[in-house]
Amino acid sequence: ETGVTQSPTHLIKTRGQQVTLRCSSQSGHNTVSWYQQALGQGPQFIFQYYREEENGRGNFPPRFSGLQFPNYSSELNVNALELDDSALYLCASSPGLGSKVYTEAFFGQGTRLTVV
Amino acid sequence: DQQVKQNSPSLSVQEGRISILNCDYTNSMFDYFLWYKKYPAEGPTFLISISSIKDKNEDGRFTVFLNKSAKHLSLHIVPSQPGDSAVYFCAASVLDRDDKIIFGKGTRLHILP
Secondary structure, X not given: OOOOEEEOOEEEEOOOOOEEEEEEOOOOOOEEEEEEEOOOOOOEEEEEEEOOEEEEEOOOOOOEEEEEOOOOOEEEEEOXXXXXXXXXXXXXXXXXXXXXXXXXXXXXXXXXXXXX | OOOEEOOOOEEEEEOOOOEEEXXXXXXXXXXXXXXXXXXXXXXXXEEEEEEOOOXXXXXXXXXXXXXXXXXXXXXXXXXXXXXXXXXXXXXXXXXXXXXXXXXOOOEEEEEEO
């Protein structure tokens, strides 16, 4: 079991609403990456936060935004929800950048978001 | 444009035999290739990686082979065990500003008794 916890585990929202998803990072980890996994697809990179700053962004519109706090936990906010935003949202924490993002990262169990 | 492709959605292998999961990629700039394992209701777990400058990496029952000329990699699991039943994601990354990981769609491995 990893120390990365995501909340809530499941969520149902209506189209047009806003949602905030939360991720606690593993102790000692200062980097958090967020991914969206649609049904039948692999996870897709949304963005990464390193020491409270956005460090990179995938091909997602600006209505996807995030924050990282001083304790390195993180939030993903999605505004103006669309039906296609229905997916499993995963966060991963790692103890730094570079190859540690792959080899020493722990993923949370994900938040299943359903937009109706 | 899918940069990492796993063309087999599922694979069934007898317990004790070898499981071979395949992956193709299109971006010759990838620095690292990775395999993740995912059980239902859990996040992906890092399994094994290989740098683009190597052609083989072994860790216990798991071996990853990289063929750069063919832009192909494979994961071998020997011997296959019931606990290996899971979804396996092939992934790759370029070591740059955000180190984002690009995942394939996954292959569901069933280990048969």
